[in-house]
Amino acid sequence: DTGVSQDPRHKITKRGQNVTFRCDPISEHNRLYWYRQTLGQGPEFLTYFQNEAQLEKSRLLSDRFSAERPKGSFSTLEIQRTEQGDSAMYLCASSTYNSPLHFGNGTRLTVT
Amino acid sequence: KNEVEQSPQNLTAQEGEFITINCSYSVGISALHWLQQHPGGGIVSLFMLSSGKKKHGRLIATINIQEKHSSLHITASHPRDSAVYICAVPYNTDKLIFGTGTRLQVFP
Numbered sequence: 001d002t003g004v005s006q007d008p009r010h011k012i013t014k015r016g017q018n019v020t021f022r023c024d025p026i027s028e029h030n031r032l033y034w035y036r037q038t039l040g041q042g043p044e045f046l047t048y049f050q051n052e053a054q055l056e057k058s059r060l061l062s063d064r065f066s067a068e069r070p071k072g073s074f075s076t077l078e079i080q081r082t083e084q085g086d087s088a089m090y091l092c093a094s095s096t097y098n099s100p101l102h103f104g105n106g107t108r109l110t111v112t
Numbered sequence: 113k114n115e116v117e118q119s120p121q122n123l124t125a126q127e128g129e130f131i132t133i134n135c136s137y138s139v140g141i142s143a144l145h146w147l148q149q150h151p152g153g154g155i156v157s158l159f160m161l162s163s164g165k166k167k168h169g170r171l172i173a174t175i176n177i178q179e180k181h182s183s184l185h186i187t188a189s190h191p192r193d194s195a196v197y198i199c200a201v202p203y204n205t206d207k208l209i210f211g212t213g214t215r216l217q218v219f220p
Contacts, residue, residue, distance in 0.1 A: 033207065033208070035210075040212075041212055041213075042198050042200075042210035042211055042212045042213050043155070043198075043208075043210045044210070045207045045208070045209065048207050056207055091154075091155065093155075098142070098143065099160070100145065100157035100160045101145065101147075101155075101157055101208065102157065103147075103154050103155040103156070103157075104154065105153070105154040106154060
């Protein structure tokens with residue numbers, strides 16, 4: 001068990017570019033979550049998968065954000081036409097039913 | 113009003129002091145999570161509890177479901193306990209809603 005891994009750790013991109021992040025959850029975990037965290041704030045829910053099904057998506061998430069979890073294993077989060085306001089730490093977490101969440105170390109996005 | 117509120121927002125202590133961080137929530141829940149985040153670090157789950165009290169080393173978490181309140185206590189605090197402590201509760205499906213965190217600094 002290597003824990004939840006996220007790639008890349010850091011991403012710097014110019015405004016208007018598309019970016020994609022990857023999350024590999026703990027292998028037996030069927031639940032996968034994406035959160036966003038800005039400085040001084042707690043994590044903010046983005047979206048949630050149970051296996052390959054995307055069960056919930058935050059109303060805060062604009063159409064520029066899309067997430068997938070093909071085959072119920074790893075997940076990707078894509079942001080199209082990035083804006084400076086998208087700069088944040090993007091956190092992935094996984095769990096099984098009624099178990100603690102295991103977080104990855106996050107991907108820090110900076111949009112210039 | 114946030115569904116999850118923590119107090120205090122910031123806390124400083126001398127090494128050895130007893131620390132209490134509070135969390136109040138407004139939604140019905142099945143369990144409450146306490147998490148720890150070190151500066152620049154990832155988030156680590158400390159406790160998940162649905163009733164009573166849990167203890168792990170110098171950390172103790174309590175919850176009162178009727179009053180919708182939980183506390184995290186740190187006994188004999190140490191500088192390495194300096195971190196942000198976050199309370200989170202599940203809402204609707206299973207997504208967690210997080211408090212804004214309590215930033216703890218313990219000085220030697």
